[in-house]
Amino acid sequence: MSGYKELEHKAAGHDGTLTDEDGLLIFKPLNEQELQFYKDVQQQSVANQDKEEDGDVPLESWIPVFLGVLDEGHNVPKNLSKDVQIVDGGEDLVGLVMHKEDQNEVDTREKRFLVLQNLTAGFKKPNIIDIKLGKLLHDDNATEVKKQRLLEVSQTTTSGSLGFRICGMRIQANERTSNLGIDHHELQPDGEYIFINKMFGRTRTPSDVVDAFETYFANSSLNIERRGTLKKLFFQRLQLFYNTILNSEVRMISSSLLFVYEGDSSRWDSQNDEDALISDDFIDYEDDEDSDSDELPSKTPLSLMALIDFAHSKVTKGAGYDENVIEGVESLLNVFAKLNEPSI
Structure with missing residues (x-):
């Protein structure tokens, strides 16, 4: 197009x-x-x-x-x-x-x-991580070959052990990214961003997955207080999301949680570090009725969490909550509980 x-x-x-x-x-x-x-x-x-x-x-x-x-x-x-x-x-x-x-x-x-x-609209320096939920990675329509391939992926990664897997990150380079294996990342053309690929996530284990999230939050442009705020906000969002899933009758195969946070400190300054847990406002015409601008009005948070990718998802009225997804969210809650432990 x-x-x-x-x-x-x-x-x-x-x-x-x-x-x-x-x-x-x-x-x-x-x-x-x-x-x-x-x-x-x-x-x-x-x-x-x-x-x-x-x-x-x-x-x-x-x-x-x-x-x-x-x-x-x-x-x-x-x-x-x-x-x-x-x-x-x-x-x-x-x-x-x-x-x-x-x-x-x-x-x-x-x-x-x-x-x-576009979940990254309005962010100046978005830092993104994609987290695939569930142990089961295929639906009933998959071919036998695909089922076996995805079963092997689940059994050999944290998808099987924890119910989630890091699929990739696109983040600003930081002190931790210099330690990444050559097969797990590539420097982006702008020289500022690092793309951390799916092989990084597939080689994580329950013992080092917390450290992988530390890499995601180790932004050199944000001070330690702001990084701590982000860890706390995402922990709270996961707690709210857990309750949502418990009350939702859906089945989601290979859906992901997407985390985004702002890596430009000037936006944190301009918003006095204030960020909402849930960002419901995307297009708000009422706030822009008198504007002559042709641009769509939007409100951009400093960070957000969203559920994405529903090619293998469906609403299942009367079937109860999705156990496949719940287990992964529970594991993420445990990870973020550790990320939020006070340092000694």
Whole structure:
């Protein structure tokens, strides 16, 4: 698609995910099961609005904002509130058709994309880690060859022992990254960032996985107090997320938790180190009604945690919580309890 570019800030995942010029949205090649999951979660969230107990965080609050579906060849309008047409009827946000300048133009739709919130939008120096959840890494539709391959991955990594695995990081180089093995990382072209690949995560063990997270948080641009704040915030988020999953009837295979934090100290200064546990606001038209700017308004936290990747996920009403995911979150809680232990 012209006018779009490959998503730069990512720690893992497949190629083909694009972003717009402003970097506010991402366009992910459409997977029908993932689309259905987004629709079902949105519908479920609307249905449960009056039933949620005080303090409960709905599953929708942890996933990227879903804006619809884009067909290749269409342009993204500057003002989504005016130029987007909802299609497929009903009360659900099912799809978006982006208007063309010439409505009579022959439409050759070769690819479709999910239109999602870009979780790194607004960050000056995003530091990212992708953590795959679950011991079971394949669904029933996988071929026998793929099942055996993923079973071996689970059995030989922390996916099997802990219920989660680090899939990758994209972080600013720090004092710890210089100790990484040559097969586990590569310096990015900008000379500032390090990409830590999937082989790093596959070679972690229960005994050194805490140290891997220390590497993620060892940002040389942030003082020790700010690093400590980040560890505490992510621990609290995991605790809230644990309760969310206990109250969610879903099955998620190969979904990930994505952590992002700001590595630019000037943004910490400008926000007086204030950060929200949950960042629900992405596009807020009410705050921007009098603005003449064509840019979409957005609010950027100093850090966030999100649940991503739902190509093998589904809402399973009446089935109870997802034990495969819960075990991984419990292990992460243990890791972050250790990260937050006072130093002697």
